[in-house]
Amino acid sequence: MKKASRKTKKKEGTKQRSQRATSNVFSMFDQSQIQEFKEAFTMIDANRDGFIDKEDLKDTYASLGTDPEEVIVQAFKLLDSDDKGVLNKNVLAELLTTQADRFSKQELQQMFDIAPIDAAGNLDYKSLCYIVTHGQEEE
Incomplete structure (x- = not known):
């Protein structure tokens, strides 16, 4: 039988530890x-x-x-320094895909699909918050 090298043993040990660490998230608590x-x-x-x-x-x-709608509106207002009730779609997309709990491209597209966005590319976040909390009106 061939004896495993130190490097091989170390690699296998690291692999086993990493598998063990990720196998049960509750082991951290x-x-x-x-x-x-x-x-x-x-x-x-x-x-x-x-x-x-x-x-x-x-x-x-x-x-x-x-009020869940008010909580969401207040979160968006933090980004709306001019208090216009709208945010630029591209700026918002950049922020949501690069910061904290990042949106995936699919999640971002889902939001844009339901969000009222004007011709200038401004997203009406107050209306979006209403849609998120109350649902869309059927046409």
């Missing part, structure tokens, strides 16, 4: 933290179907006395 996550999830999952969906979030916001 202690039991009390995991229990807190489960409790928070249960509180938000109002209809108890095992998924947090749009209705669960609406119920959660309502129970906190928060």
Whole structure:
């Protein structure tokens, strides 16, 4: 039998550690933290179907006395220094695809498909927030 080299053993050991580290995200947390996550999830999952969906979030916001549409509008207003109610589509696309929780091209296109955008390329974020929270009107 051929003996494995040190380099091979080191490589295999690193591979096993990386697989072990990514195989269970909960291994990064202690039991009390995991229990807190489960409790928070249960509180938000109002209809108890095992998924947090749009209705669960609406119920959660309502129970906190928060209007989800207003929360989203306020987030967009941070980018609207002139308080015009619109943001340039290209500037917004650059920001959403390069910062923090980046949008994929598909997610960005989904937003642009429902967003009211004028001929100058300005996105009406107040109307978009209404559509996101209330749905689109059927034509």
